[in-house]
Amino acid sequence: MSLDADAIVDRRRMRRKLTFWRVAAVVIAILAVAGVAVVLAPNRVTAGGAYIARVKISGLIRGNQDRDEALERLSRSGAKAVIVHVDSPGGTTAGSQQLFDALRVLQAKKPMVVVVDGLAASGAYIAAISADHIIAEDTSLVGSIGVLFQFPNFTGVLKTVGIQVEEIKSSPLKAAPNGFEPTSPEARAAINAIVVDSYAWFKGLVKDRRKMDDSQLAAVSDGRVFTGRQGVGLKLVDELGNEKTALAWLAKEKNIPAITPVRDYSLQPRFSEFSFLHIAAWTFQAMGLSSAAQRIEDWSAVQAAERLNLDGLLALWHPSSAD
Numbered sequence: 001m002s003l004d005a006d007a008i009v010d011r012r013r014m015r016r017k018l019t020f021w022r023v024a025a026v027v028i029a030i031l032a033v034a035g036v037a038v039v040l041a042p043n044r045v046t047a048g049g050a051y052i053a054r055v056k057i058s059g060l061i062r063g064n065q066d067r068d069e070a071l072e073r074l075s076r077s078g079a080k081a082v083i084v085h086v087d088s089p090g091g092t093t094a095g096s097q098q099l100f101d102a103l104r105v106l107q108a109k110k111p112m113v114v115v116v117d118g119l120a121a122s123g124a125y126i127a128a129i130s131a132d133h134i135i136a137e138d139t140s141l142v143g144s145i146g147v148l149f150q151f152p153n154f155t156g157v158l159k160t161v162g163i164q165v166e167e168i169k170s171s172p173l174k175a176a177p178n179g180f181e182p183t184s185p186e187a188r189a190a191i192n193a194i195v196v197d198s199y200a201w202f203k204g205l206v207k208d209r210r211k212m213d214d215s216q217l218a219a220v221s222d223g224r225v226f227t228g229r230q231g232v233g234l235k236l237v238d239e240l241g242n243e244k245t246a247l248a249w250l251a252k253e254k255n256i257p258a259i260t261p262v263r264d265y266s267l268q269p270r271f272s273e274f275s276f277l278h279i280a281a282w283t284f285q286a287m288g289l290s291s292a293a294q295r296i297e298d299w300s301a302v303q304a305a306e307r308l309n310l311d312g313l314l315a316l317w318h319p320s321s322a323d
Contacts, residue, residue, distance in 0.1 A: 052247070052256065053079040053110075053265040061091030061099055061123045067267040068102040074110070074265055081111040081256050082265075083246045084131065088124035089317040093147055093198055096123030100205075103130035111254040113246045116140040116237070121225055121317030122147075125236075126202070129209040133253075135245050136228030136237045143236055144317040145206055146223040147198045149191050152179050198313055210235050225317060 053074055074082065084103065090096060106112060107130055114120075116136035120128040121144035128134055128142070136142055158165065158180065165180040176187035207217045212235055220226070220234050231237035239245060243262070251258040 050080050050260050051078075052081045052083060052250070052260050052262045053077070054243075054262050055082060055084045055265050055267060056087075057084060057099070057124065057127055057267075058087045061088055061127065062095035063092070063098050064095065064267075068098060070265075070267045071102040071106050075106045076109075079110060079265070080260060081113070081250050081254060082106060083243060083250075083262065084112060084114045084127075085117050085243070086114055086120040086124055086128050087117040088121070088127075089119055090122030090124045090126075090144065093123065093202075093313045096126040099123075099127045100130050103127060107131060111250060111256065113249055115241075115243055115246050116142055116228065119225075119317070126205065129206060133239070133249055134237050135239045135241045135249070136231060137242060138227065138229050138240055140228040140231075141225045141317075142228065142231045143220055143225045144223060145202055145221040147195055147202060147313055149195055149313055151177050153177070153183065154179050155182055194313060 055071075055074070103112070112131045113133045113135060114128045114131040116128060116134065117140065118137075119141045120134075120136070121141060125142055125144065134142075167175075167178075167180075169175060172184070173187055173190055177183040177191065203217055203221050206212065206221065207214075212220075216235055220236055226234060226236060228237055228240055232240060239249070241248075247258045247260075247262070250256040
């Protein structure tokens with residue numbers, strides 16, 4: 001073998017070794033960042049001394065088994081109390097009821113108070129009334145007691161482009177309304193019956209949990225939202241304030257020292273936290289770049305909301321349309 005050939009072979013061997021070590025370095029770096037993220041993650045309650053768990057309910061609400069199981073684990077934890085922060089326009093009625101039920105189980109085992117950070121409307125207000133005490137900022141929005149059923153109707157567009165959808169079904173109300181034909185009076189009446197029944201359930205829940213009489217309930221159940229200041233007089237809210245107010249209430253009513261540390265508790269499954277966005281956010285936080293971390297978290301939340309598909313009956317506040 002010539003000298004040139006030996007040199008070529010040596011260069012190829014060196015290139016392969018460099019490639020191997022480069023890949024190994026990347027893998028080690030990823031594992032190291034993931035390990036640091038787990039240690040620094042603010043949403044994991046660790047053992048050691050008395051603490052109050054902080055839970056956050058935000059974004060659109062729908063059925064979530066992982067969330068409900070996390071709340072059930074929290075009910076068995078060593079937390080002395082729970083502060084639930086709510087900032088949500090609501091979601092599906094079924095998902096909101098499931099969240100309400102899970103929070104009621106938690107309330108039965110731990111002192112719990114709700115703090116409305118910005119918005120607790122419709123299905124999110126259902127979640128909020130799971131607690132015996134609700135605190136809101138002066139300008140927070142609460143209420144929107146009502147339900148809706150929305151469906152698109154494409155008949156005008158289909159007629160314009162010359163498309164006709166044909167179907168064979170077992171009965172006139174099967175899969176009605178479907179959006180491909182004008183909604184019949186019978187289908188509209190059937191959907192209206194569902195809305196009316198769910199609305200009665202929602203109002204009954206508010207009346208029972210907030211200890212209202214019929215006239216008080218009528219004043220708040222027309223679908224409007226109210227500010228925190230208005231909500232106090234209307235019995236939708238118990239007190240104005242923030243997390244410090246919640247700590248003071250727990251100290252006064254539940255004998256839990258106000259100096260008890262508050263620790264974030266995640267409602268997400270543990271392994272779902274190992275996304276690139278979460279790891280990047282935690283890394284920026286560890287480096288002291290909180291603003292960059294917050295932008296990443298906000299972007300992640302927006303992307304999740306855009307992918308969210310809400311089907312069926314909704315308890316959701318639409319600021320640009322009627323509830």
